[in-house]
Amino acid sequence: MTNLLLFLVLEGLLLGVWNSVAQSETSVTMTEGGEVTLHSNYSTSLSSYCLNWYRQRPEKQPEYILQRCTNTYEHKENFAKIRFSDELQISKKSSKLTISQLELSDSALYHCAIRATVMETSLSLVQKLS
Secondary structure (H helix, E strand, O other): OOEEEEEEEEEEOOOOOOEEEEOOOOEEEEEOOOOEEEEEEEEEOOOOEEEEEEEEOOOOOOEEEEEEEOOOOEEEOHHHOOOEEEEEEOOOOEEEEEEOOOOHHHOOEEEEEEEEOOOOOOOOOOOOOO
């Protein structure tokens, strides 16, 4: 069995509202074929939001894994549908990402980010003079 090293970086995206994300572990070493659960705790003044999980392999751009929102919306990338699961505990303001059947390719930096689910739109009206 090969050991895997997983790093966890959690970040709050600034949207003009106070958001923060924190983690209990910063690095985890696991064995190939095993299972790991990454934890994050967050605080936000938003009432409607999503937590997104990403992974970043060495020398690569961050790769989107999944999203879970307070309105029960959830989405996973195809590669994540079988081995990746998550749990959003709104009352405890915490999120868990579990990866099962670990593969060497799972060695990466994992990011958790919070974002608002409501986008602002600007509308300007001009009065037509007759």
